Amino acid sequence: MSTAPIVIDGATVVTLDRERRELATGHVVADGNRIVAVGAGPAPAYEGARVVDGSGCLVTPGFVNTHEHLYQWVTRGLAADATLFGWLTALYPVWAGIDEESVHVAAQGALARLARTGCTTAADHHYLFPRSGGDLLEAEILAAAEVGLRFHPARGSMDLSFKDGGLPPDSVVQDRDEILVATEAAIDRWHDPSPDSMLRIVVAPCSPFSVTGELMQEAAELARRKGVRLHTHLAETTDEGEWCQDRFGCTPLEYAAQLGWMGPDVWFAHGIHFDDAEIKRLGQTATGIAHCPSSNARLGAGIARVADLRAAGSPVGLGVDGAASNEAGSLLEELRHALLFARARGGPQALGVRAALELATLDGARILGREDEIGSIEVGKLADLAVWRLDTLAHAGIADPVAALVLGTPPPLELLLVNGRPIVEHDTVLTVDESTLAVQVAKIQHTLLAKTT
Secondary structure, three states, X not given: OOXXXXXXXXXXXXXXXXXXXXXXXXXXXXXXXXXXXXXXXXXOOOOOOEEEEOOOEEEEEOEEEOOOOXXXXXXXXXXXXXXXXXXXXXXXXXXXXXXXXXXXXXXXHHHHHHHHOOEEEEEEEEOOOOOOOOOHHHHHHHHHHHHXXXXXXXXXXXXXXXXXXXXOOHHHOOOHHHHHHHHHHXXXXXXXXXXXXOEOOEEEEOOOOOOOHHHHHHHHHHHHHHOOEEEEEEOXXXXXXXXHHHHHOOOHHXXXXXXXXXXXXXXXXXOOOOOHHHHHHHHHHOOEXXXXXXXXXXXXXXXXXXXXXXXXXXXXXXXXXXXXXXXXXXXXXXXXXXXXXXXXXXXXXXXXXXXXXXXXXXXXXXXXXXXXXXXXXXXXXXXXXXXXEOOXXXXXXXXXXXXXXXXXXXXXXXXXXXOOEXXXXXXXXXXXXXXXXXXXXXXXHHHHHHHOO
């Protein structure tokens, strides 16, 4: 990585710092992997610096993706009109064929797309480990390093198969003891707790309908013993709620709470179907939610009560979710959809454009336990920055640059820095070849589908 400072000069800067400063014409300077200067007006001179002309551009913190299934990038477009349970039933036989190569290519493709849409930190929930697949966690970790994003892979798991009353087929579940050993080994091998870490492991059993209560409880104990965070799907559909009532006599959240799954080290994907008392409890415990508006709409699952959750004190981040239930895989689009769906549900002031930006930055950082390092543009924080070009026909003349970014069509990404390193320039990913990846993705999908015929 270049050691020369990078000076972004003459741009509009939305800092999202404690004072929520917005600089109509300002500068940001990154030296190494840290932000060393933020201010109004021209930047001071830095010897040997690379100067980026930010005129016509908006600088924001890099976006944080709090929920995805990267491996699904090679199975997009399938079961396009199905419900969640129907979609899973149709795709499990296809996913049973994934291996190191397919996961590596899928992760490269999905992460490159995230980078192109402003994402600098990505959490992935990988819960599928076919016995003949190889080391799938390593495959996606290597892909993240190659693309250059800060990565929080969640070592998922499933031990409740169809024959035992769960949803997944026997071929994709693992034994509980095997899961716990593999999860602890992944933490010991990969987890980096340092302040500028590019890689942190999360413990993440898949969902109430694919995991036993014993695994949920023991996974929570493991995570807290190792000092890592916890993640799972919860309250995504009414079907899930009915399943939990029939099997456990309680709601999904009540079930999760009984097993130790509440607190500031826990975040749930989706969190659509909570009542008022549950939302209050989530806020009181600072339990987080990964809001996935596009996927929720794609599967007809519902609209999460984002405004109510935030008002209660629950951090709400954004997630693109599995690429097979969100073919776009664009984190920027999630800002717009989060705002539109919140207003469709709660009225015209349910969520503002700046609140939507916070979901993608500060709140996502808080969910991952990294609000002191990323999520805002402040001296001393990590140099994870997105520079958006807003002077093209699609956005020129929109008075409020934040409204232009959130409500307009996706603008060109002039520059994306992750840990001070340029990953995207002039709307082109620098670290991987997108054209080559496109060919590989199509080939692997064809191979996976051929295995099921």
